[in-house]
Amino acid sequence: MILKNKIYWFICLLLISGQQVLAQTATDSSQVKDLYYQALNEKARGDIDLAQTTLHKLLKLDDSNDAAYFELARLELEDKNLGDAAIHAKKATTLKPDNEWYWVLLADIYKRMEDFNSLPPIFDQLIRIKPEKKEYFYDRAYALFLNNELDKSLQAYHEIEQKFGKDDNIIIARQEIYLKQKQPKKAIEEVTSIIEKEPDSTKGYLLLANLYLKLNKPKEAIKVLDEGHARIPGDPYISLSKADAYHNLKDEEKSTRELRMAFASERMxxxxxxxxxxxxxxxxxxxxxxxxxxxxxxxxxxxxxxxxxxxxxxxxxxxxxxxxxxxxxxxxxxxxxxSRVNTIWEQLLQIELSLGMQKEALAHAYKASALFPQQPLTQFFSGHAFFMEKKYTDARSCFEAALNYVDEKNTPLLTQVYSSLGDTYHALDMFAESDQAYEEALAIDSNNVGTLNNYAYYLSLRKTNLEAAAKMSRKSNELEPNNPTFQDTYAWVLFQQGNYAEALKWIEKAITNSGEKSFALLEHYGDILFKLGNIEKAVSKWKEAKATGETTGENVELLTKKIDAKKYIE
Missing domain, CATH: 1.25.40.10 (Tetratricopeptide repeat domain)
Incomplete structure (x- = not known):
C-alpha cells in the first residue's frame, strides 16, 4: 500500500512537472513570436538599434531561431557591423541550410567584406538549392576569378556553357581570365569568335578593338574598326572607338573627326x-x-x-x-x-551671384523660391540673392526654408545655411537668434572660417563677448592667413578691446594684402590712428576712404562728420 502511494505521487509529480514544462514552452513560444514581430516593427520605424536589442533578447530565449539570426544579420549589415553580420548569417544557414535567402545574405556580407575566398562554397550551396538559376553559376565563376583561382574559374564558365549554352558574357569573362594569365592570343581568339558568329553586329568589333587598346595596340584596333565600318557603315559607336584609338596614336585630327562623325549620326x-x-x-x-x-x-x-x-x-x-x-x-x-527644373535655377542664381549681377539674381530669386519651396539649395541661393539686395525678411524666409528641408547628412550645406541665418538675423537685429545660428554652424564645423569671421565681427560691432570674438577671429586668421577681410575683423575686435597698437598692426596687414583701396579698411585704419593720437594721418585716411566710398556707392555721411570734426565718431 505504501509502495502504491509512492508510485501514485511520483506519477502525479511527473504529470504536474510536465504541465509546467508545457506551460513554460507555450509561454516562451508566445514571447518569442511577440519579440520577433516587435523587432520587425522597430525596424520598419527606423529604430535599428532597438530592433537589434529586441532580437538579442529573443535569441536568449530561443537560440535556434533561424529567422531571428537572419533579421539580426540584415540589420547589422545595414549598420556596417560586418563581422557580427557574418556570424549571425552563418548561424542562420547552419540552422536552415536549404533557405536560399540566408545564403544570399551571407554572400552579400562577404562581398562587402571583400572576403572572396569564402564566396565559392556559398554559391555551391545556392546552386544545390536552385540548380536552375543561371546567375548563381555566374556568381560562382566570378568569385573564383576574384579569388585568383583562374583555372577553376575557366572550368566554371565551361560548365555554364555546357549547362545553359553559349553566351557572349562567357566569352568576355574568359577573355579577362586569359589576360590575367598573360595569354593575350587566347583572349583575342575568344573575342574574335563573336565577330565570326555575328559579323554584322557592332559588339564584336568594339570588344576586340577595346582589347587591342588594353594591349596597347591601337593600330590593330583601328584595323578591326575599319573592318567593322566596312560591314556596318556609319555606325556611331565604331566611330567613337576609333576616336579613342586615334587619340592613343596622338592623331588628334583624326580623333576629332571620328568624334564629330559619331555625334552627327542620327543612329545615336x-x-x-x-x-x-x-x-x-x-x-x-x-x-x-x-x-x-x-x-x-x-x-x-x-x-x-x-x-x-x-x-x-x-x-x-x-x-x-x-x-x-x-x-x-x-x-x-x-x-x-x-521652368520646372530646379537645378537649372540653382546654377543660374549661383552664376549671377558670382558675377555680381545682384538685380538679375534678385528677380530670379523671387521666381525660383516660389517655384521650389522645398528645394534647400534653390532656397539657399535665393536667400543670398535677397540678402545681397538687403531684402532681409525674404532672405530669412528662404534660409529658414532651406534649413527645414536640407538633409542633415549634408553637413557642408547645413553649416552654410546656419551661418547665413546668423548673418540675416543680425541684419534684422535678432541678435540672440543670430548668435544661436552661428553656434549651430560651428557645432557642425568648428573650422568654418566664414562663420568664425562673421560671428566675431558682429560681436565686435555690438561690443559683446569680445574675448570669444577675439578667439574666433584669431582662429580664422590661423586657418586662412593673409586674408584681408579676416585681418580687418581681428583689427576691429582688438580696437573694441582697446588694444589699439595691436589693432594697427593687423589693419596694416589687411591693407597690404588687399591689393586695392577698400572703403571699410581705410575707415578702420583712420579710426585706429585717431585712437593712437595720430589725428592728422587719421583724417587723411578718412578722406581717402571717403573718396573710395563715393566711387563705389558707399554711404559716406558718417565719414564726412569725422573729417569735419577731426575726431572719431561712432
Missing amino acids: DFEGKMRLLISLMSDPKSNEMAPIVRDLANTLTISYPTDARAFALYGDILAQQKQLKEAREQYLKAIDIN
Whole structure:
C-alpha cells in the first residue's frame, strides 16, 4: 500500500512537472513570436538599434531561431557591423541550410567584406538549392576569378556553357581570365569568335578593338574598326572607338573627326549624345578637349532646340570652362523652354551671384523660391540673392526654408545655411537668434572660417563677448592667413578691446594684402590712428576712404562728420 502511494505521487509529480514544462514552452513560444514581430516593427520605424536589442533578447530565449539570426544579420549589415553580420548569417544557414535567402545574405556580407575566398562554397550551396538559376553559376565563376583561382574559374564558365549554352558574357569573362594569365592570343581568339558568329553586329568589333587598346595596340584596333565600318557603315559607336584609338596614336585630327562623325549620326539618340558629352566633361583630359566639347554641346542645342536639357548641359559645360556669362545665357534659354527644373535655377542664381549681377539674381530669386519651396539649395541661393539686395525678411524666409528641408547628412550645406541665418538675423537685429545660428554652424564645423569671421565681427560691432570674438577671429586668421577681410575683423575686435597698437598692426596687414583701396579698411585704419593720437594721418585716411566710398556707392555721411570734426565718431 505504501509502495502504491509512492508510485501514485511520483506519477502525479511527473504529470504536474510536465504541465509546467508545457506551460513554460507555450509561454516562451508566445514571447518569442511577440519579440520577433516587435523587432520587425522597430525596424520598419527606423529604430535599428532597438530592433537589434529586441532580437538579442529573443535569441536568449530561443537560440535556434533561424529567422531571428537572419533579421539580426540584415540589420547589422545595414549598420556596417560586418563581422557580427557574418556570424549571425552563418548561424542562420547552419540552422536552415536549404533557405536560399540566408545564403544570399551571407554572400552579400562577404562581398562587402571583400572576403572572396569564402564566396565559392556559398554559391555551391545556392546552386544545390536552385540548380536552375543561371546567375548563381555566374556568381560562382566570378568569385573564383576574384579569388585568383583562374583555372577553376575557366572550368566554371565551361560548365555554364555546357549547362545553359553559349553566351557572349562567357566569352568576355574568359577573355579577362586569359589576360590575367598573360595569354593575350587566347583572349583575342575568344573575342574574335563573336565577330565570326555575328559579323554584322557592332559588339564584336568594339570588344576586340577595346582589347587591342588594353594591349596597347591601337593600330590593330583601328584595323578591326575599319573592318567593322566596312560591314556596318556609319555606325556611331565604331566611330567613337576609333576616336579613342586615334587619340592613343596622338592623331588628334583624326580623333576629332571620328568624334564629330559619331555625334552627327542620327543612329545615336539624344540620351546617347548627352551621355557622351557628360563623359567628355568628366574626362581628365577635358581641358584639351574643351573647344570640341563646347562645339558639340552647341550642335546639340541646334539639333534639339525645344529640349531644355540640351541648353542646360551646354550651360554646365560653359560653366565648367569658366565662361560664366555665356553659361548664364544657356541657362536662361533652358528656363524659357522648361521652368520646372530646379537645378537649372540653382546654377543660374549661383552664376549671377558670382558675377555680381545682384538685380538679375534678385528677380530670379523671387521666381525660383516660389517655384521650389522645398528645394534647400534653390532656397539657399535665393536667400543670398535677397540678402545681397538687403531684402532681409525674404532672405530669412528662404534660409529658414532651406534649413527645414536640407538633409542633415549634408553637413557642408547645413553649416552654410546656419551661418547665413546668423548673418540675416543680425541684419534684422535678432541678435540672440543670430548668435544661436552661428553656434549651430560651428557645432557642425568648428573650422568654418566664414562663420568664425562673421560671428566675431558682429560681436565686435555690438561690443559683446569680445574675448570669444577675439578667439574666433584669431582662429580664422590661423586657418586662412593673409586674408584681408579676416585681418580687418581681428583689427576691429582688438580696437573694441582697446588694444589699439595691436589693432594697427593687423589693419596694416589687411591693407597690404588687399591689393586695392577698400572703403571699410581705410575707415578702420583712420579710426585706429585717431585712437593712437595720430589725428592728422587719421583724417587723411578718412578722406581717402571717403573718396573710395563715393566711387563705389558707399554711404559716406558718417565719414564726412569725422573729417569735419577731426575726431572719431561712432
